[in-house]
Amino acid sequence: MEEAKEENRRLKSSLSxxxxxxxxxxxQYKKLVVQHEDLNKLLPKGHHQDKDEDEDKERIRERDELVLLSLGRRLKSPVPSGSVMNKEEKMKDFMNETGDDRKID
Structure with a gap:
């Protein structure tokens, strides 16, 4: 019986x-929610949309700077060793291979 009382005290202490x-x-959670709501009130309405547009432009810029490296077989027949492709042709070739149909600016 004494063991049960001791266990009960430990459980009550843990619960407390x-x-x-x-x-x-x-x-802490409530404070964070209030801070988040206050921040949203201060930001302009189009802020999130502008951020998305900036991210899209950044992805396009990174894609334009892409260097294509491949090991093993290509999905298409290899380019003859004597010909040189310009940056735009390489990018179009890469986009066709990867299935990315978006327009390159």
């Missing part, structure tokens, strides 16, 4: 600690 930790986390 868990409740306190939960309350602290809940308070």
């Amino acid at each position: 600690k868990i409740k306190k930790d939960f309350e602290v986390l809940q308070t």
Whole structure:
């Protein structure tokens, strides 16, 4: 019987600690939600759209600077060794191989 009482005390103590930790986390969460809402109120409405457009432009710029390296067989027949492709032709060839149909500016 004494063992059961001791176990009960330990469980109550653990439960009390868990409740306190939960309350602290809940308070922190509420503060973060309020901060996030305040930040959204301060940002201009089109801010997220502008960010997406900037990310798209960055992806296109990175794709334009892409250096194509391949090991093994190509999906298409290899280019004759004497011919040289310009950057745009290489990019179109790469886009065709990867199935990316987006227009390159």
